[in-house]
Each structure stands twice: as structure tokens, then as C-alpha cells.
Amino acid sequence: xxxxxxxxxxxxxxxxGHVGSRVVRLLLQAGxxxxxxxxxxxxxxxxxxxxxxxxxxxxxxxxxxREAVAGVRTVFWVDPTPxxxxxxxxxxLRTAAPLVEAARAGDVGRVVLLSSIGAEKRHGVGHIDAxxxxxxxxDATGVDGVLHLRCAYFFTNLLLDLEGLSRxxxxxxxxxDHPMPWVDPRDIGDVVAARLLSDTxxxxxxxxxxxxxxxxxxxxxxxxxxxxxxxxxxxxxxxDAARDALRAAGLPPSAVEGIVGMTTGxxxxxxxxxxxxxxxxxxxxxxxxxxxxxxxxxx
Ligand SMILES: NC(=O)c1ccc[n+]([C@@H]2O[C@H](COP(=O)([O-])OP(=O)(O)OC[C@H]3O[C@@H](n4cnc5c(N)ncnc54)[C@H](OP(=O)(O)O)[C@@H]3O)[C@@H](O)[C@H]2O)c1
Numbered sequence: 174x175x176x177x178x179x180x181x182x183x184x185x186x187x188x189x190g191h192v193g194s195r196v197v198r199l200l201l202q203a204g205x206x207x208x209x210x211x212x213x214x215x216x217x218x219x220x221x222x223x224x225x226x227x228x229x230x231x232x233x234x235x236x237x238x239r240e241a242v243a244g245v246r247t248v249f250w251v252d253p254t255p256x257x258x259x260x261x262x263x264x265x266l267r268t269a270a271p272l273v274e275a276a277r278a279g280d281v282g283r284v285v286l287l288s289s290i291g292a293e294k295r296h297g298v299g300h301i302d303a304x305x306x307x308x309x310x311x312d313a314t315g316v317d318g319v320l321h322l323r324c325a326y327f328f329t330n331l332l333l334d335l336e337g338l339s340r341x342x343x344x345x346x347x348x349x350d351h352p353m354p355w356v357d358p359r360d361i362g363d364v365v366a367a368r369l370l371s372d373t374x375x376x377x378x379x380x381x382x383x384x385x386x387x388x389x390x391x392x393x394x395x396x397x398x399x400x401x402x403x404x405x406x407x408x409x410x411x412x413d414a415a416r417d418a419l420r421a422a423g424l425p426p427s428a429v430e431g432i433v434g435m436t437t438g439x440x441x442x443x444x445x446x447x448x449x450x451x452x453x454x455x456x457x458x459x460x461x462x463x464x465x466x467x468x469x470x471x472x
Contacts, residue, residue: 180246180282183369184208186232187251188225189216191329192287195362196249196369197221203370210241232268239271247283247318247369248272252307256300256432259425265303269310276314283318283375284311285368287361290323290354290381291438293445299434312377320368320378323446324361325354328384328461331397332469337408339471343397344408346415346436349390354444356384357461360454381446385457393458400462401470412437 183200187193188209197217200207201224208226211217217225230237232253242248250272254265275281291298292305311319337344347353361382368374388396394407410418412433419429446452 180244182208182245182247184210184228184242184245184248185369186210186249187253188221189213190251191327191358192362192365193249193251195359196365197225199362199366200369201225203366205370208241208245210238233264235267235271238268239275242272242275243280245281247285248281249285249287249365249369250307251287252304254300254303256435257424257428260427261300261431262303262306265300266306266310269307273307273310273314276311276316276319281316283320284316285320285322285365286311287365288321288323290325290383290444291435291442292321292323294438294442297434298438299436300431301435301438318375318378320374320380322361322364322368322380322382323444324358324382325356325384325444327358327361328355328456328458328465329358331462331466335469335471338397338401338405338466341404341406342408343390343394343405344410345390346410346412346433347390348440349407349409351441352387352389352392353439353442354381354383354387354448355393355458356382356454357456360384360456364454379446381444381452382454383444383446383448383452384454387448388458396458397462397466400459401467403470 185193185196185207188197188211210228212231214222214227214229228241252265254261258264288304288308289301291301295305296302308321364382390407394405397405415433416429
């Protein structure tokens with residue numbers, strides 16, 4: 174076991190991501206020098222790079238992760254596995270394995286895991302099953318503290334089809350009439366940073382991050398129409414059409430099922446945790462869409 178009893182080190186994975194970048198910013202503003210695990214430090218802005226402890230490497234490199242998290246008090250773990258990867262569930266679990274091993278060995282004090290709504294089902298939710306598996310593996314390590322942040326559907330998922338939105342079309346395979354929680358990843362970063370900085374929690378904690386309100390896809394299209402100042406029409410597609418489109422884009426069968434499974438497994442899903450003071454975050458979709466999405470659309 175490494176010397177970590179006196180350690181207050183905080184390690185952040187994916188510091189260039191939507192959530193991770195916000196976490197790093199808040200830690201710096203709190204006077205902390207976080208350790209960041211980053212594959213290309215040049216993707217951090219210069220001011221940030223100068224203030225963090227850079228550990229350069231790929232999160233799929235087990236030796237790198239094992240070494241980089243050793244002796245750390247609290248690790249923020251984001252599964253970096255793209256949904257497009259072949260065998261996404263196995264890849265996510267394999268990528269997290271060195272963190273789990275470090276936690277089991279007592280080389281890590283606490284872990285904050287970026288998990289997802291749906292992980293509570295454990296199986297049948299496509300690639301989200303991997304987050305459920307990582308939750309269970311971390312639970313079994315006996316680590317001092319593990320926090321599973323079961324996050325809602327990210328606003329930033331809308332950035333994946335800028336071309337469609339530029340044409341005025343929002344395509345989804347989700348049930349268009351089913352309300353589900355939507356969240357700004359930046360607000361998730363706020364919750365993560367607060368938890369990383371607090372030394373008061375221990376044991377196993379599950380906390381949802383539901384964003385400000387539940388929305389159906391019809392309501393999302395309406396909100397976007399108003400916030401973007403252009404008509405956005407919802408185009409609901411069935412599972413088979415979604416599969417065909419993903420196959421046509423060249424995705425391997427396991428990735429196709431990992432993605433389609435996230436929508437089929439979420440059908441009718443009601444979040445395990447209620448919307449309340451702890452799980453609600455402030456940024457509305459309308460404000461995000463106006464500030465972040467509108468400048469990115471063509472035409
Ligand atoms: N989208 C949703 O609705 C949703 C809901 C719940 C939970 N989640 C979880 O949220 C996470 C994504 O968070 P995000 O949106 O903040 O991320 P993001 O903005 O999509 O960024 C991905 C991050 O992963 C890094 N990365 C990718 N592959 C890597 C590798 N092999 N080694 C090291 N770093 C790697 C990227 O670094 P580079 O800068 O080097 O590319 C980047 O920092 C996923 O784990 C997902 O399961 C998502």
C-alpha cells in the first residue's frame with residue numbers, strides 16, 4: 174500500500190471533457206492543484222496546464238492508470254470508452270480495472286464515479302450496463318468512500334448531430350412522449366467538485382444529477398425552436414432504423430447494440446432517486462441552447 178493516509182491529492186480523469194474541464198476549473202479556483210490524467214496535455218489551455226500536476230497517458234493503458242492514481246485521496250473517474258468502440262461494455266470494464274485494483278489495494282482513498290441514470294437496472298441498458306458493472310466492482314473494493322453520480326441525459330448529446338439540427342431536424346430513437354431528466358454537464362462538474370473538495374463523506378453514496386426538469390423529446394424540440402430562433406422538427410425513429418443508420422456508419426455490431434440498448438433499456442424508465450434539493454441542478458436547456466448550441470449551427 175502506498176502512503177496516502179495524509180494525502181489530500183485529488184486526481185481528475187478526462188480533464189478536457191465537458192464535465193472534467195469544469196471540475197478542474199473549480200478545483201483551481203478552490204486553491205487545489207489537481208493531478209490530471211490526460212492523453213494530450215496540449216488540449217489543456219496554457220493557464221490550466223501551468224496549475225495542474227499533469228500525468229500524461231491514455232486511460233486504456235492499465236500501467237499508466239495504476240501508477241497515476243496511486244497514493245491519491247480522491248479520484249474522479251470518467252469512463253472514456255466511446256460508444257462506437259467494439260465490445261464497449263468489456264472495454265469500459267477493462268479500462269476501469271486498474272482503478273478498481275488500486276482501490277482494492279488501499280492505494281486510493283475515495284472514488285467519485287460519473288455514472289448514469291439507468292445503471293440502477295444493472296442489465297439491459299446497453300453501454301450503461303458497463304457503468305453498473307464499474308459501480309459494483311468499486312463497491313466490492315472496501316474503499317473508504319465511493320460516490321456513484323447517476324447523471325441524466327446530457328444537453329451536450331445534442332452536439333452529436335449539428336448537421337441535422339442545422340437542417341431543422343432533431344432525430345431520436347427515445348420514446349418522444351416519455352419525460353426524462355436532462356442536465357448541463359457543467360452543472361455535473363459543480364457537484365463533482367463539491368464532493369471532491371469535501372472530506373466529510375465516507376462509505377457508499379448514490380446521488381442522481383437530474384438537471385432542472387424532466388422533458389419529453391417533443392418538449393425539447395419546442396424548447397430548441399424557441400431558443401435557437403428557428404423551427405426544429407422532431408423525427409422519431411424506430412429501433413431498426415436506428416440500427417440501420419449505425420451499421421451504415423460502419424459501427425461494429427456490439428457497438429450498435431450498446432447504443433440501441435441505451436434507448437430500449439431506458440423506455441419507461443423512472444429514475445430511482447427523486448427530484449429534490451440534492452439532485453436538481455440549475456441550468457435550463459433553453460439557456461444552454463441559446464448560449465452554446467446556437468453559435469454552432471449553420472445557416
Ligand atoms: N452523454 C450522456 O447523456 C451521459 C449520461 C450519463 C453519463 N455519461 C457519461 O459521461 C461520460 C462522458 O463525459 P463528458 O461528456 O464530460 O466527456 P466528453 O466531453 O465526451 O469528453 C470525453 C473525454 O474523454 C477523454 N478520453 C477519451 N478517450 C480517452 C482515452 N483513451 N484516454 C484518456 N482520455 C480519453 C477525452 O480526452 P481528449 O481531449 O484527449 O479527447 C475527453 O476528455 C461517459 O463516461 C458517459 O458514460 C454520459
